[in-house]
Amino acid sequence: MRSVTKDNITEVFTAYFGEDTDPRVREVLGALARHIHDFAREVKLTHEEWQVGIDFLTRAGDITTPERHEFVLLSDVLGLSSLVDMLHSREDATSSSVLGPFHVSNPPPLEIGGDMKRDFEGEVLLVEGTVRDTEGNPIPGAEIDIWQTAPNGLYSSQDPDQDIHSFHGLMKADENGRYAFTTVRPVSYTVPDDGPVGDILRAAGRHPWRPSHLHYIVSAKGFRNLVTEVFPDDDPYLDEDTVFGVRSDLVMTYEPQPAGSFPEGFALSGQVAEAYSRVEFDLVLAAD
Template sequence: MRNVTSENITDTFLSYLGPNTNPRLKEVLTNLSSHLHNFVRETKITHDEWQQALELLKWAGDITDEERNEFVLLSDVLGVSSLVDMINSHPEATSSSVLGPFHVSNAPDMPLGADFKRHYPGQVVLVEGYVKDTRGNPIPGAKIDIWQTAPNGKYSSQDEEQDIYSFHGLFTADENGYYAFTTVRPVSYTVPSDGPVGKLLDATGRHPWRPSHLHYIVKAPGYRSLVTEVFPDDDPYLDQDTVFGVREDLVISYQEQPAGTFPKDGFELSGKVDDSYSRLNFDAILLNTDE
């Protein structure tokens, strides 16, 4: 088309789509092009501004590697990741929350009651709960992939001193849907701010902090997979998470337990914990694929 204008460019773009374009792809591109073109028109983007945007995206690509995905982080701090989570969550199931850029695939299988803490400092935290369906029935054999930061605020993929699977583990729920392990309380931390995401945060007067949390991916045949996080109710960044991941049903309490009450069996640390410890209970509710 020779007479493309600022007013007809969206329709022109859509007219270029071939007849065999996947219907869902066509729907997505129709909305994307409409909103993007309207955004450019309404904000009257200049050449310099658009060039800065392209350079930021190029920088994100340059800094991305197997351990760090700056595009995921950019999606997170813009609220897009959380918005996708929210519109795909179901009110009867546990809320989804951001995956984040630091998940390590193929975590080792660990027995129920295994310990993440090992030699790291800090109070022992006993984490346990159940995987259930929306009717409260247990889901035996559910797979629970869990990971967190070390006490220094770093994930294993960020820290050369940690083994790659440090504070990562894959558990299988028992016949009652039960899972349990011990760890040390994760800490609040900052998202990487030495790249384009950091530049964007600085330019808008935003901080890079996230409240402490445990990450979960829960899967079971016949159920929708759940990607979520669990946050303590006393974290100072609970109401200002830079990636917008906090949901009301994901906020829990660490319950202080007196010395001498740690379970005598069922845990790798049974018989080894004499001091006080904390207990955290979190149940994951999965949605049946037919719901």
């Protein structure tokens, strides 16, 4: 168009699409451009602010490595990652929540009743539950991929003092869909805030904390993969998770258990004399 204006530029953008453009590309890219244009018009974005945005993206690119995912973190703190999760969450299944960047491929096998705490300091947490379908039937043999931070607040890939499989485990539910393991209670931690996303958080007066959580990916043949997290109901950051990951059905009570009451059937049975905590977290999968 030889006369682009601030009011017709979205139409001009749409007019430039090739006739053979994939309809979904046209829909997504067209909507993206329209919302970006509407945003700029609405706030009357200045050149200086535009430059701040370009510099931000450039710095985010500079800090990004295979281990440091600044664009994912940006999406996380803007709430986009959580929104994409929720858009495809099934209401009759367990809510999905953010995958985050700390999952590892090939997690080590973990037997039912196995232990991830090993020699780390901290209170034992016993986690158990059942994997079910939306009608309440157990899903035998469902695969449960679990990971969390060490007590220092770091995931294995962030921490040179942990081996890469530390606090990662892959469990197969039993014939009743039951899973169970011991670990150490995960801690609240901060997302990496030493880069440009940290600058956004500071500019917005936000902290970088996430409430403590255990990550899960649950999969079973004929069911949709469930990527989720479980949170304790007494975490101070529960109402202000910087990545918007908390859903009401993912908040559980971690029940304190008296000293001497640790049950049989666990790798740690007979070794835990002190008080521990227990959380029950059932996982409901939607059919594929």
